[in-house]
Amino acid sequence: AQTVTQSQPEMSVQEAETVTLSCTYDTSENNYYLFWYKQPPSRQMILVIRQEAYKQQNATENRFSVNFQKAAKSFSLKISDSQLGDTAMYFCAFIPYNTDKLIFGTGTRLQVFP
Amino acid sequence: DVKVTQSSRYLVKRTGEKVFLECVQDMDHENMFWYRQDPGLGLRLIYFSYDVKMKEKGDIPEGYSVSREKKERFSLILESASTNQTSMYLCASSLRGADTQYFGPGTRLTVL
Numbered sequence: 001a002q003t004v005t006q007s008q009p010e011m012s013v014q015e016a017e018t019v020t021l022s023c024t025y026d027t028s029e030n031n032y033y034l035f036w037y038k039q040p041p042s043r044q045m046i047l048v049i050r051q052e053a054y055k056q057q058n059a060t061e062n063r064f065s066v067n068f069q070k071a072a073k074s075f076s077l078k079i080s081d082s083q084l085g086d087t088a089m090y091f092c093a094f095i096p097y098n099t100d101k102l103i104f105g106t107g108t109r110l111q112v113f114p
Numbered sequence: 115d116v117k118v119t120q121s122s123r124y125l126v127k128r129t130g131e132k133v134f135l136e137c138v139q140d141m142d143h144e145n146m147f148w149y150r151q152d153p154g155l156g157l158r159l160i161y162f163s164y165d166v167k168m169k170e171k172g173d174i175p176e177g178y179s180v181s182r183e184k185k186e187r188f189s190l191i192l193e194s195a196s197t198n199q200t201s202m203y204l205c206a207s208s209l210r211g212a213d214t215q216y217f218g219p220g221t222r223l224t225v226l
Contacts, residue, residue: 009154033212045204045217091156095212100145100164101172102215106156 002027004092006105013082013112020067021077021108023092031097034068036077039107040088048090051075082112117141118218120205126224133192135221137205144210146188148172148180151202151220160203163188164210195225 004025013019025034036048051059051068058066063080075094079086092105121136139146145164149157149172159172161180169180177199181189188207192199202222206215 004156033214035214037217044219047214047216050214097212100162100170100208100211101159102147104156104158106154 002029002094002096002103004094004103004105006090006092006108008108009106010109010111013079013110015082015084015112015114017082018078018080019082019110021079021090021092021110023075023077023105025073025075025092025094025103025105027073027094027096029096029098033095033097034066034075035093035095035102036064036066036075037091037093038086038088039091040085045091049077079110084112084114086110087112118205118207118216120203120218120221122221123219124222124224126226127192127195128226129196131192131195131225133195133223133225135190135192135203135205135223137188137190137207137218138186139188139207139216140186141207141209141216142185143207143216144185145208145213145215146182147206147208147215148178148188148190149204149206150174151204157204160190195223197225199223200225 034051039045067076095102147162148160163182179191205218208215
């Protein structure tokens with residue numbers, strides 16, 4: 001079975017600090033996409049960052065970057081210079097190339113405090 | 115920007131009622147999805163559709179059905195609502211295949 005594990009149900013970080021959210025996954029597929037989604041309190045789920053498994057270079061989007069370790073099946077999200085608006089639930093997900101089904105982890109609730 | 119809208123943000127229904135949740139996307143996406151979100155369980159796929167009138171079961175289809183008569187609209191139907199269907203329901207769409215999915219704001223359904 002293909003699974004995604006987020007081992008940190010809750011995390012907190014002080015404003016302007018850096019935090020890393022962990023994600024591991026299990027699949028026998030070689031080609032797939034990986035995603036981090038953000039769901040702010042009572043607001044819409046939005047895409048934070050996307051990584052293609054065949055690309056060795058880690059994806060970055062402004063203050064958000066990933067550490068993709070394909071052999072270890074690890075896909076962590078680093079948030080630099082944390083802001084109050086980063087407070088949200090973060091979901092890690094992956095989808096093999098040959099399917100339409102996105103597989104989600106159980107989420108990490110991140111609280112950024114002043 | 116992709117826009118995915120859902121007909122209601124909050125809905126309260128009684129056990130046994132038939133419930134319709136509507137989702138509309140404006141980007142001509144082929145794929146549309148219905149998920150259920152529960153604390154500690156993440157998002158679980160109920161049904162998805164890859165074309166008009168086409169549908170496939172997800173991981174938890176029991177108690178649900180779907181309808182896709184037009185490309186932009188995907189409906190989730192609870193034939194006879196039960197209290198264990200109280201949850202947050204999220205709709206999503208993607209262009210095709212393994213492309214990025216874009217989500218609607220969600221409908222929080224309470225079944226009394």
